[in-house]
Amino acid sequence: MIAAILSLTILGAALGIILGVANKFLQVEGNPLVDELIAMMPGSNCGQCGFPGCSGAATAIADGSAAPTCCPPGGKSLAAAIAAKLGLTVDLSAMSDDGPKIAVVSEELCIGCCRCSKVCPTDAIIGAAKQVHNVFREACTGCSSCIEKCPTEALVMKPVPVTLQHWVMPKPAAA
Secondary structure (H helix, E strand, O other): OHHHHHHHHHHHHHHHHHHHHHHOOOEEEEEHHHHHHHHOOOOOOOOOOOOOOHHHHHHHHHHOOOOOOOOOHHHHHHHHHHHHHHHHOOOOOOOOOOOOEEEEEEEOOOOOOOHHHHHHOOOEEOOOOOOOOEEEEEEOOOOOOOOOOOOOOOOOEEEEEEEEOOOOOOOOOOO
């Protein structure tokens, strides 16, 4: 019994050291600009930009094959921040920025088909089959992928309600 425990402990330690050394010498260096752009993005991986997640969009923006305005959930503020980071000038007049939005379920229209919860990337839609669904506000990223899947149009995008946790003091007017 003790011999088995001792041999597994030595084997685990030896393999751990080998993996640590291999990680040190075989590590692939990534683009630090891509990592910074990923950190700036919303992280919902909704696919509205046409790329496979925020990492794909960040890679395309860093390569120059996508515009800084390609992220709809990020809005004008993200596009301006990315353009400033890359030293680019960007025309934000074509972008609509209605502020952050979340999905809201009309309970009288929901039939409990579960189509919306299957496409939600953050599992923000709560409900079971043949039961009225609801949206967990803190988990909804506003990607609107659930809107087109709802057959009864029970889901709509509404601005984030002002609560104590979400309230931001408005900037004072310039003199």
